[in-house]
């Protein structure tokens with residue numbers, strides 16, 4: 001509908017703007033980082049060394065934020081390959097090992113998904129979505145807790161909102177945490193670019209906005225179900241292409257020289 005189109009257009013121009021600014025900012029930060037590192041190498045005075053370390057940390061954090069904004073702005077034109085969901089979640093397990101503190105217990109369960117039911121898309125982008133969800137779950141469990149990632153298949157699912165067509169057979173990846181949960185007011189805003197409740201410097205508010213644009217570009221969905229004190233369940237739905245509906249991208253790749 002009209003409102004959704006306007007919102008998509010606004011998001012797109014915001015992406016273009018953010019991408020342009022990020023690119024320029026990167027050019028500003030790179031020489032600062034290099035100079036600070038060089039100064040740090042020759043510095044003997046401990047107090048000055050500490051100041052230089054502070055500068056380097058801040059510049060690095062800035063560079064990290066820029067790369068997140070760029071990922072959001074780059075958005076949508078990803079690869080189209082068959083996604084092996086079990087390998088994707090194996091990769092997530094490796095990423096999560098570095099992200100999660102020892103008081104967060106991770107379980108990953110994957111229902112066997114035959115290659116004919118594999119969704120199609122960009123596994124790097126999907127890993128990025130899952131990494132965003134794991135990061136958010138971690139941040140919502142400062143005192144530790146449980147994080148469950150489960151993949152299964154469903155025959156169909158309702159569409160994104162009133163009026164949008166339902167999804168056919170899909171793979172569902174659910175990420176559940178036992179963290180703080182969200183109020184309805186927060187849950188309503190989480191997909192807005194730059195919306196964050198995290199302290200300045202630790203959140204960009206782009207994780208879920210980027211995740212939403214990636215899921216949409218896959219013809220899929222992302223849903224959040226959360227309540228304060230109960231924890232949060234985020235569901236990713238990826239449609240499985242009907243047999244014969246698309247060419248096999250693997251075969252097409254293999255035929256190319």
Ligand code: ADP
Nearest residue numbers: 136140190196197198203204205206207208232
């Ligand atoms: P960021 O993580 O940089 O804040 P996101 O777009 O990923 O950006 O998330 C936006 C906000 O949504 C977070 O600041 C937080 O308030 C809320 N949120 C997201 N995931 C969770 C979660 N699993 N539990 C509680 N709150 C969450």
